[in-house]
Amino acid sequence: MLPKKTNALNLSLLILLLTLEISFSHSVKLDLALIGLATGFLLWRRAFKSLVVLALLPLIPAASTYWAITLHGTDTSYALLLFVRTYAFTALGLVFLIGVDLEALLLWLEQHKLSPNFVYGLLVVIHALPQIMHEVAAIREASLLRGQKLHPWSPMIYVKVIFVAMSWQDQYVKAMYAHGYTEGAKRNVRRAIISSRRGLVAAAALFLLLNVLVR
């Protein structure tokens, strides 16, 4: 069977590198370019909810840093920089969330000697996340059906969710065993996953281009 090509690793590396760069760089233009690119990417992937998150989530921290520096800082040029930097971090985070196929990334890491216990344990958790979100909604609904309203800040919800998730743990372990998983046993790989070379070149080119054109 042909190996499966993935860009998950290339994209993760690019995002990591850009995150490091904007942590140290003082270029407002670079941050703006990244926000623009990320918006384009999210539009292309039709992740409209993420666009709303991108617009609103960093608003309060970004704005408060901006005001704090304008009011008390010595160098006000930092205010704008930190404002756009907060947005750029969020944008890169969302691109990672939407763009990186975590299953492919983790399987690639497994084939490059990362412990299968870690890889499959993490995969179970990642795939259970929607169920956990669902559980939070279910608890609030359950309470409502009994005529009581639980508010989002009620600790009861979260205590309960932790217990629910813990009760799932046993079931997941049993289910993994039932599907033959054994800690430390030799596993065969049905389909090799390789990181796309072309993707790596494209990521490197994009990185260089950004640095040459924007800085």
Place this chain on the structure above:
Amino acid sequence: MMGIELRKLRFQRDGPLFDGLDFEFATGAMTVLTGDSGSGKSTLLSLIAGFAPLTYEGTILVDGQDNHNASMQTKASRVGMLFQNPDQQFTMRTLRGELNFALENLDLPADVMAKQIRQSVALGENDTFLDRDLQTLSGGEKQRAALTVLLAMDAPVLLLDEPFASIDPASRQQLITKLGKLRDAGKTIVIADHDLSDYAGVADELVSLEKGQLTRLPLTTLTTIPTHFHLTQTDAVTTPLLHLDQVVCSQNCRVLIRAADWHFNTGITTLTGANGSGKSTLLRAMVQLHPYQGRMFLGERRLRHRQRLFQTMTLAVQDATKQFVTLTPADELKFGAPLTAEVRERQQAALDYLGLTEKQSGSLYHLSDGQKKMIQLIAMLSLDRSFLLLDEPFSGLDERACAFFTAWIKEKAAEEAFLIVTHRLAPLAGVSQQHVQLADQHLAVLGE
């Protein structure tokens, strides 16, 4: 070739559950394992499969071999286990991924893997959702997907623990027929199930688990199960209660229900329909937890999503764990507005009758699924509401518990209206006053 043999099996769970149990399950046969809720059917299957860390004395031979100290890999290649809860049994995102994962675990050569995956997918007839996100599948589809994984792993013994708890009658029959074919192909199959319908002509043995002992029952027990139930009482005095006016209810852009002008009546109404036809969605829409177009009226009052609504009507949801707000049965029964002494007594009597008194202060999550359902029903039936909707109240309950709750419902029906969605009709025979069916998006009253 050997099937499953138990020799002097001893196991403790709040006191001895099995005390020197000797039994041999027929090889290459389909055995239906029945027994009351909490009798230990799930535990017995878990012991045989060996995937849970349970300590026991005695010997369990599967296919002639003692699995006790075998690696999980070896166990999984000998025994395939299908769990009761369809949600927590996959590691990967898609069925294709899960098939790869399972066969990689068995360390098979790539060409054998490819062949076994092809065969199992063809046998399971689920190439349509091979690449769909497993989260988006219905309960029945998830169970079919899990069965496909077991087929690919090709274990000679299949254990199924209440696999049909959330599956409609048609898929249930389909799956039982499919399991029959697997038996014909030489598999040894043990299914734990409360509901004995549909097994006639397919099952080879019927075994009951009671007080830690396994007893063979005559197969004629399966053929004498009635299949027709009286769900309509023509002389019942019922009046219109809830009015659906131009209601259109959809999920994922698919219209499930169109009700231009429909009345649900007082009394006890049974609502049936195929899986995925929208029964649960309709109940959720009626308690205003699912969006819909149109208007609903309870008596003269228009229904809206308000906390106050739940003082008048409420819903017991399909999955009992989704009804629980707290962590222990005792807290769960107390939750909400203070209960009268009379209701508290009633709850206590129910707990005593169903053998749950000792479990009150333990965790809800240590109960068997049948016991969870019991706690849920006690909690919901203790509420004082004028309209109570029940979604699959009998799933996972044995006949004794079913009879108990039916009697309670019947008693309350003098003052309260009930709308009951269920795949199990037997408990409602002679109690239900109207039978409504949801098919092809429309509601219709069924006669006798």
